[in-house]
Amino acid sequence: MVARNAGDAQDVLRRAGDASVLILTSLADGPKHGYALIQDIKGFSGVQLGPGTLYGALDRLERLGLISELPSEDRRHPYRATAAGVAALRSHLDALERVSTTGRFRLGLGTI
C-alpha cells in the first residue's frame, strides 16, 4: 500500500535549499554552465553563490532528477532544467507567492 499526499510531494524544493531554488530559476530560461549560473543569479537576486555551494546544489538537483547535464563544451558542463525541475520550481514559486501575499497583507502593504 502506498500513501498518497500530493501536497507534500509536489514541493520537493521546500527543503532543497535556497541555492537550489536560485539555480532552477536561472535555468528556467535555458541551459547554463557554472560561471554563467553564478553571474545570472548575482544579477537577478544579488546573491553571490560560492563555487562550493554551486556544485553541491547542482549535484543535489541532478540526484533529484530536477536538472540534467548536457554534453560538455570544452571543460564546461552546461545544465538544463528537466520537466520535473520546471514543475518543482513552479510549485515552489506558487508556495512562496502565497507566503508573500499573506505577509504583505499582514504588514498592510497589499490585499489578498
Added chain:
Amino acid sequence: MRHSQASRIIAATLRCYPALWRSRHGDEATALASKLLEDGNPLWSIVASFLGGAAKERVFRKPSFRVGSALAAMTIGIAAIPLALFASLAPASASTNITVVISKPGDAVRQLEAAFAAHHLKIAVDKRPVATDLVGSILSVSTSGGASGNAGAINELHGQCNGGGTGCIDGLVLPLHYSGLVRVTVGAATMARVDR
C-alpha cells in the same frame, strides 16, 4: 598574490574533495575559480566555499566512510564554518525525507538502485516489459513488514510518461530511515526476440 600562487592554492583546496567528485567537476571548478578571481572575488572566499563544499561532500555523500576520513572532513568543516558563512549561501537544513525522481526512463532501474543504495535503503527494484509510454515509470510499490517508524510511508510523484503523456509515476518520496521491506517494479522496454 600572483595568479600561479592562487592557482596552486585552489588546486590544493580541490584535493579535499573525493576523487570521484574531482574527476567529474575538477577541471571545470578550476576554470570557474580562475574566472571568479579575474572578476575580483577574494581568494579566501573561493577557498572557503570549496572547503565547505568538500566537507559536506565527504560527510553526507559517501555511502560508507572510514573514521579517519570522517574526522578529517569534520575538521575541515568546522574550520570552514565561519568563513563559509560569509562566503556562500547556506542551504536549508537536511530533509527527513528523500525524493527520488527518474530522469532517464531507459536507465530507471539503475537510477533507483543507486539512489536507494546511497541512502542505505534495502529496496529491491525489478522491471517488467511494458509498452513504450510506460518505460521508466514506476508500476507498483509493494511494502511489507517492519512498519514501525515508517510514519508517512511512501508517496508517489506523478509526472510525464515516456513520450509525453501525463499521469505516470516517475518518482517517490520516502522517509530517510525507512525500515520496511519494499519492492519497486519499473516499466522496461520489451526485448526484441531473436529467431534462429
